[in-house]
Amino acid sequence: MAKVKISDVAREAGVSLGTVSNALNHPEKLRPETLKLINETINRLGYLPNQSARQLAGGATKSFGLVLPRLDHGFSLQIASGAHNEARKHGYDLLIANADNDDILEDHYLRYFMGTQMSGVMVQPMAFPDWHPAMTKMPVPIVHLDIHCSEPGYYVAADNEAQGRIIAELAIARGAHHIVVVGRAAFMQLTLRVLGIHKALALHPDIKIEVIDAGEWNTAADGYGIGNQIAERPADERPDFVVGLTDVLASGVVSALVDKGISVPGQVRVAGCDGNPLAWSGSVPLTTVAPPGYEIGRKGIQLLMEQIENKAPTKTKHIHVSSAARTVTAVTAIEDINRQELVRPFLLERASTQASSQTDATAINLGAYL
Amino acid sequence: MAKVKISDVAREAGVSLGTVSNALNHPEKLRPETLKLINETINRLGYLPNQSARQLAGGATKSFGLVLPRLDHGFSLQIASGAHNEARKHGYDLLIANADNDDILEDHYLRYFMGTQMSGVMVQPMAFPDWHPAMTKMPVPIVHLDIHCSEPGYYVAADNEAQGRIIAELAIARGAHHIVVVGRAAFMQLTLRVLGIHKALALHPDIKIEVIDAGEWNTAADGYGIGNQIAERPADERPDFVVGLTDVLASGVVSALVDKGISVPGQVRVAGCDGNPLAWSGSVPLTTVAPPGYEIGRKGIQLLMEQIENKAPTKTKHIHVSSAARTVTAVTAIEDINRQELVRPFLLERASTQASSQTDATAINLGAYL
């Protein structure tokens, strides 16, 4: 129980405290034999450097914090994975906190990380983040994932316009003549998807496109309703390709269609648009466009590194300003950068749009999400 | 960038430094109005307590560390989830580190957490852990997950014997007359599974049981080989139920059987035994017995709490023993407890053993792993 500390090691090894510290932080400065002696002593005593003390004294930490909204979604895990690999590559540790769908917890961990003198923090914010203006000008580099935003800050997100474009291109490739886009473009993201679809289709004036902007919440039930409506049309007015702005919507459409005896993908192909894993679970595995979590995580760390490196000059080295003059508002010196990185999503084609039936749909899923 | 510190808050709020500290740690000791004033100032200045300093000064941390071997396996995520919820319930934070299948990293994070003055640390060790004897008597409560071990320490794992028993009971329920158990019981875990199977079957002397202990690595290829061998037997010597000691093995068996034109589960039912998600991806979704990750995570935190509470008396409060006498070997005072908790696994029945074909196999998967 008695904690072994650096001075114990020094005493036991018969060297000075500073030497042990050097053995830990600048081993190259020691004579190999001294180093060896010290390391042996460290192991013998089971000494563990007190990280808190190191950080307090040293400043830097060489570790990043990542706050995730949940751990049960492949996308977040991909982010964690990409972030971790990139961080290790730069010699940094990555600590992950699970906000568990709770925005208070999210905030809590965010502050915790910033207070731990992490070198940087990343967060995949919960839906509709309510930015503390303070957050923006925090003393620690921070990157927001999976979200676009015009506020100053660093953001990495999937390219929603590309998401739409990709799905439209698939429709074209599958020989669609009449496409119906389903869903209420209530948020920026969805609007961008619609935009992408239109852009891709602009090159194909022969293809008929129709947007059904019904329902308010983009629920599966909304999708089901729209699917029903489509099913009841005379065959020649029926689309041959339906795009759901979200996968939930699309899967509702599939259910309705199948219930009405319309074959998917035989008579109508259906695709979602956001890589939601639930897309596996329906009766017909749903084609979708998944955001590349791994890349987003990687990119996020890269932006963190960038901030760290640019900021390097800011050496606050023992500048003993008179206490009175220390007006904290000097903080505004931070440039109000807005940096947004978009990462291209990728197509996950499954049974709901396939030309011929294939059996390996599940394998594809696993590759993408596990 | 200039970090706001507690003294800044004190000055701005016109109170003393100690009062701000109290506002943070013992708010009940302050007059409500002072508290409010201080909190406002804290927000206004964007003050973030330096966690490193707090820990250094205060000792405790109210947070746990969890080292996971990987983030891409449902089991580990379940652990994380269960651990997180239980930790929050006790008012603790949970920080997760991903060792990424690298035992050096695992060790690194373990030490990191211990050095961070975490209140406790949990680890789901990589296969074949090579216990540092030191680890056992660390200054921080530690719990090992997903592993049995007779070394002193705290362990929470799935009940492997139950795992075998459950699968055997399923076989019985499905009317098996001739069961083949496939796999090399190379490790304790697998041996226990076999034991469980035998125990369950002991009550049914009419059922024929056969163990094929082939291959050395329990690979899918091994399973395939055994599957082939089974397929080639005359129909009356062929088992009607095959249990793979691991899912990988079982899926190899399924492949071989199907390739030889033997229907699964029509002619032969096959089940795995360890809840590996890959069990979804084969041509026939595989029945398996999954370890209850969530429960294991929960239980782990409970053991941590237990250690913390028992250890409470150990107040090392400023006992200024003479430096010379401070022999570190006093550590041995820790009782060499060996505490093992077993958690019962649960059956995930899928197509490979089902009586009638069902379609919701995927839904079951999602429920279990996402």
Next chain:
DNA sequence: CTGAAAGCGCTAACAT
């Protein structure tokens, strides 16, 4: 409630 002061264990100068 204030003010002052003693550390917590370590790092990074600065000497030697």
Next chain:
DNA sequence: ATGTTAGCGCTTTCAG
């Protein structure tokens, strides 16, 4: 190459 020392920011006394 090694020893010495001044903090890092905070929590806790303890006496007003």
